[in-house]
Amino acid sequence: MKRLLLAVLAALLALAAAGYWFVMQTRAGQDMALEFATGALTAPAATPPADTLRVVMCGTASPLGAVGRRACVAVLVGKRFYLVDAGAGSGQTLTLERIPAQHLEAVFITHYHSDHIDGLPNHNQRSWVAGRPAPLQVVGPPGIEEVVAGFNRAYAQDRQHRIDHHGEDLLPPALGVMQPRVIEPGVVHDADGLRITAFVVDHSPVAPAFGYRFDYKGRSVVVSGDTVVTPSLESMAAGVDLLIHDALSEPLVSAMAARANPRMQKVLVDVLDYHAHTTDVAALAERIGVRKLAFYHLVPVPQNTLMAAIFMRDIPDSVVLTEDGMTFDLPGGSEDILVDGQRG
Ligand SMILES: [Zn+2]
Numbered sequence: 001m002k003r004l005l006l007a008v009l010a011a012l013l014a015l016a017a018a019g020y021w022f023v024m025q026t027r028a029g030q031d032m033a034l035e036f037a038t039g040a041l042t043a044p045a046a047t048p049p050a051d052t053l054r055v056v057m058c059g060t061a062s063p064l065g066a067v068g069r070r071a072c073v074a075v076l077v078g079k080r081f082y083l084v085d086a087g088a089g090s091g092q093t094l095t096l097e098r099i100p101a102q103h104l105e106a107v108f109i110t111h112y113h114s115d116h117i118d119g120l121p122n123h124n125q126r127s128w129v130a131g132r133p134a135p136l137q138v139v140g141p142p143g144i145e146e147v148v149a150g151f152n153r154a155y156a157q158d159r160q161h162r163i164d165h166h167g168e169d170l171l172p173p174a175l176g177v178m179q180p181r182v183i184e185p186g187v188v189h190d191a192d193g194l195r196i197t198a199f200v201v202d203h204s205p206v207a208p209a210f211g212y213r214f215d216y217k218g219r220s221v222v223v224s225g226d227t228v229v230t231p232s233l234e235s236m237a238a239g240v241d242l243l244i245h246d247a248l249s250e251p252l253v254s255a256m257a258a259r260a261n262p263r264m265q266k267v268l269v270d271v272l273d274y275h276a277h278t279t280d281v282a283a284l285a286e287r288i289g290v291r292k293l294a295f296y297h298l299v300p301v302p303q304n305t306l307m308a309a310i311f312m313r314d315i316p317d318s319v320v321l322t323e324d325g326m327t328f329d330l331p332g333g334s335e336d337i338l339v340d341g342q343r344g
């Protein structure tokens with residue numbers, strides 16, 4: 001009996017090895033696998049249910065660290081989606097998550113540090129090529145006109161090359177030019193059940209700096225942008241379903257500063273009072289009745305499990321350390337908050 005089992009096991013292993021060789025080393029096997037895989041890779045992700053507020057973390061990193069895509073939070077309502085910030089690499093996350101780029105409605109910028117805007121041209125280009133039906137709206141505090149005009153000018157040749165290549169029917173020139181919209185704090189969007197509210201945060205000496213709140217079907221999400229814990233954020237985030245807050249690990253940044261050269265030591269010490277410390281955000285969330293707290297814009301980005309453990313030191317288990325591609329679903333008419341499809 002034992003011999004028979006061993007023989008069956010050996011036969012199965014040989015079969016698996018032969019199958020692996022067929023797929024990896026023969027043209028027929030590669031083509032077969034390609035047909036199967038491209039179908040799965042190119043199919044768009046399922047649209048969220050009509051009453052669900054969905055958040056996809058397109059960029060969770062800060063400039064401090066060697067891994068991760070920079071600040072970007074996608075908020076999806078049905079097919080439409082909105083971005084809060086457009087950090088470098090964040091378009092790749094949306095590609096990996098198979099979110100159809102043509103449904104990008106607008107980008108809301110929190111402030112004009114490079115890590116919040118350096119992926120903007122990529123979002124514009126990928127949504128234009130995918131068939132976005134209107135120019136991309138880029139919304140932010142005063143200063144947005146200059147940022148958008150600069151990117152539009154820098155990418156003028158790129159747009160023309162693409163129009164020359166693919167034709168104006170496929171790429172209407174006017175749709176490739178981003179449109180700035182200057183906003184003041186308050187309700188900045190209210191249509192089809194979705195309300196977006198801008199509010200001032202404290203990222204001194206950067207001013208103005210905004211955070212954004214999204215309300216849809218009785219569910220709510222606040223994205224802090226870069227800030228320390230500040231009263232305006234406390235009132236906007238009181239009782240919110242999901243607070244996505246920038247977070248700095250004091251033990252990690254202090255350890256890095258202690259070993260840095262004098263120049264970088266000055267930079268790291270300056271950074272300490274300009275993002276919210278993890279423990280301060282956790283205490284805030286507890287104090288104001290936030291239902292789910294998630295850290296993003298991680299300062300520094302944990303590169304391994306040890307760093308992640310130190311980052312989450314003294315933080316309740318319920319708090320989420322976000323990663324690129326992580327998804328939160330808030331179904332209407334319920335109190336559920338699903339993290340990557342699981343009840344969180
Ligand atoms: Zn900043």
Ligand SMILES: [Zn+2]
Nearest residue numbers: 062113115226
């Ligand atoms: Zn930043």
